[in-house]
Amino acid sequence: MPSDENQTEYSPGDPHANDAAPYGGGDPYADYRAGDFPFTGLVDLADRRLGAGVIAANDEFFAERENLLIREPAVFDPERFGHKGKIMDGWETRRRRGADAEHPFPAPEDHDWAIVRLGAPGIIRGIVVDTAHFRGNYPQRVSVQATAVEGAPGPGELLADDVKWEELVPPTPVRGHAANGFEVTGGRRWTHLRVCQHPDGGIARLRVHGEVVPDPAWLAALGTIDLISILNGGTYEDASDRFYSSPAQIILPGTSRKMDDGWENRRRRVRDTNDWVRFRLPAQGAVRAVEIDTAYLKGNAAGWIGLQGRDGETGEWFEILPRTRLQPDTLHRFVLDAEAVVTHVRLDAYPDGGVARMRLHGSLTEAGAAELARRHQESGA
Numbered sequence: 001m002p003s004d005e006n007q008t009e010y011s012p013g014d015p016h017a018n019d020a021a022p023y024g025g026g027d028p029y030a031d032y033r034a035g036d037f038p039f040t041g042l043v044d045l046a047d048r049r050l051g052a053g054v055i056a057a058n059d060e061f062f063a064e065r066e067n068l069l070i071r072e073p074a075v076f077d078p079e080r081f082g083h084k085g086k087i088m089d090g091w092e093t094r095r096r097r098g099a100d101a102e103h104p105f106p107a108p109e110d111h112d113w114a115i116v117r118l119g120a121p122g123i124i125r126g127i128v129v130d131t132a133h134f135r136g137n138y139p140q141r142v143s144v145q146a147t148a149v150e151g152a153p154g155p156g157e158l159l160a161d162d163v164k165w166e167e168l169v170p171p172t173p174v175r176g177h178a179a180n181g182f183e184v185t186g187g188r189r190w191t192h193l194r195v196c197q198h199p200d201g202g203i204a205r206l207r208v209h210g211e212v213v214p215d216p217a218w219l220a221a222l223g224t225i226d227l228i229s230i231l232n233g234g235t236y237e238d239a240s241d242r243f244y245s246s247p248a249q250i251i252l253p254g255t256s257r258k259m260d261d262g263w264e265n266r267r268r269r270v271r272d273t274n275d276w277v278r279f280r281l282p283a284q285g286a287v288r289a290v291e292i293d294t295a296y297l298k299g300n301a302a303g304w305i306g307l308q309g310r311d312g313e314t315g316e317w318f319e320i321l322p323r324t325r326l327q328p329d330t331l332h333r334f335v336l337d338a339e340a341v342v343t344h345v346r347l348d349a350y351p352d353g354g355v356a357r358m359r360l361h362g363s364l365t366e367a368g369a370a371e372l373a374r375r376h377q378e379s380g381a
C-alpha cells in the first residue's frame, strides 16, 4: 500500500518511473541526473550565438520557447510565481485534456511542438533534451524530426504539407529533472528541427550537437572567408586546458563581449610547457592573413602566441606565425609573407593566457573546395 496519501502505486510499465522527487529545498541541482554523452564535445548547431532560434511553438502557456536555447543551465527559484503559475526556465505548455468527462486524458497522438532553426546547417550526431527542474511536469515522451529547407523559411512555410520531416528520435520516454541524451545516426545535412513533447510538459534546454556543413556555393561567392569560423565549418579538435572557458569559443562569430566569451586557461606553473589549442579547417585552405584578439583579457592575456599549420592528418607541422608578443585587450592583425596551405592549425599561447578570438582569412584551395562540395552533396537531404 502507498505509504503516503499523495503517492499512488503503479504497475510495471509505470509511467511515473522517470519522475524526479519533488523539490525538497536547498540546491535544486543536488538531485539532478546529469548525463555523459559521447557527442557533447561537438558544436551545438542550435547555439543562439550561431544564429539559431526557436521560431514557433503551438503552445507556451507556462514558459516561453526561447528559453530552450539559453546557454547557461536553467535556474529554479522556488519562490517565483507569476500570473500564469510557477515561473519556469524552459519551454512549458499547459496540461492537455481529453475530449469529455468520460475521457479526461489526452488522446495518444496529442502532443506539443516547437520548431528550431539551426544556427548552422549540419549533420546531427546527438541531441540533449534537458528537463532540469521539470520534476512533475516533464513530458512523458519526446520526439524530434528534422528537415532541410534552404533560404529563410518562416513557420508557415515549414508547416506546409509538402515539407518532409524525417524522424531523428521517435517518441521516447524521458526522465524528469535530467539530461536526456539521444545519439543520432545518418549523415544528412539539416536546417530545422521539430521538437515534440508527448502529450505535453516542459523542457528546460535543447542542445543539438553535430558538424557544420557550409554551403560551398556561398563560400565561393564570398571569395575571402574566415577559414576557421564555426559558421564556415571550422572545428575545434583539442586543447591543453579548458579550465575557465572553452577554447572552442575562439572561433565563434562576432567579437567577444566579456572575459568568459573567449578562451581562458588556468595559470601554468610547469616550466618549459605552454598552452595550445588545435582546430581543423572545413577542407584544405590557403591562409593569407590572421587576426588574434585578446579582447577583455587584461591581466591574463597570452604573453606570446605562435601559429603552426599542417596539411592533412599526417602532414608535418610548420610555422605560420613565429612566437609573437601580444597586448592585452587588443586586436592584432598579421599579413602572411606567403599563403599557408593547411587543413589544421595549432595556436600556442606562451606560457599560458587567454585568447578571445582567432580569424584565418583566406580561401579554400581547388582541392579543398572540391572536397567540401562532395561532402555537401553527399549530405544532401
Ligand SMILES: NC(=O)NC(NC(N)=O)C(=O)[O-]
Residues within 6 Å of the ligand: 062, 084, 085, 086, 087, 088, 092, 095, 136, 137
Ligand atoms: N508547479 C508547477 O510547475 N505547475 C505547473 N506549471 C507551472 N509552470 O506552473 C504544471 O501544472 O505543470
